[in-house]
Amino acid sequence: MIGNTVARSGFIVGSATRNLAIAAASVVVASSGLIAGAGPASASESTVSGWNTASAPVRCGPQRRDVCLYYSPGAEGAIWWTASTSQNTIYGTFENDGYGSAGAGQNVRNNAASVENSAECRLGVWVYPNYVGDVNWVPAYRGGNLTSNLRNNEASIGYYDPVNCPGVGVDPYRP
CATH class of the missing domain: 2.60.20.10 (Crystallins)
Structure with a gap:
């Protein structure tokens, strides 16, 4: 780690970009959980x-x-x-x-x-x-x-x- 940046595979990612990437990944994970877990309500x-x-x-x-x-x-x-x-x-x-x-x-x-x-x-x-x-x-x-x-x-x-x-x-x- 260099200051507020992360070096990986030759790329340097700033903290703002990293936070945006983490937020986007969280949305994807949360959405996939909703999609997988929420089916149509069963009719009686x-x-x-x-x-x-x-x-x-x-x-x-x-x-x-x-x-x-x-x-x-x-x-x-x-x-x-x-x-x-x-x-x-x-x-x-x-x-x-x-x-x-x-x-x-x-x-x-x-x-x-x-x-x-x-x-x-x-x-x-x-x-x-x-x-x-x-x-x-x-x-x-x-x-x-x-x-x-x-x-x-x-x-x-x-x-x-x-x-x-x-x-x-x-x-x-x-x-």
Whole structure:
């Protein structure tokens, strides 16, 4: 060492340059640790299956609709339905179908408390658009209250059942 400089391999590096090099190396090391250690947060999966969709009153059925979201728990309040096999972003408003008016006129997205699936395929309800994030799975011909992760926080729906309904709906596991 010569004063505030370091001699290595024929190069003389001043203290300011050395400090800058050490700081840059520290950033690289810290960043690589973050990149290696920080992966995407894992999404939770839950099955909701509180009741059979044939239970009275039958508000959601294959005669008119396959998937129903309700403004209130227990298939109560205003209803929204679709016969679509998937919606990457839920849109529309809740309607009063004569069984319940609470929530009628409200946007469906991020306002549902319960769901029914009146089709033969397993249904997923996701927290984010495009079938991403936490999901509640609803078996065929079942209904249930959305979990706390999804209640009033749902954004997309779709069938995914490669066993009973191959090729129908969406594959959320496909890259």
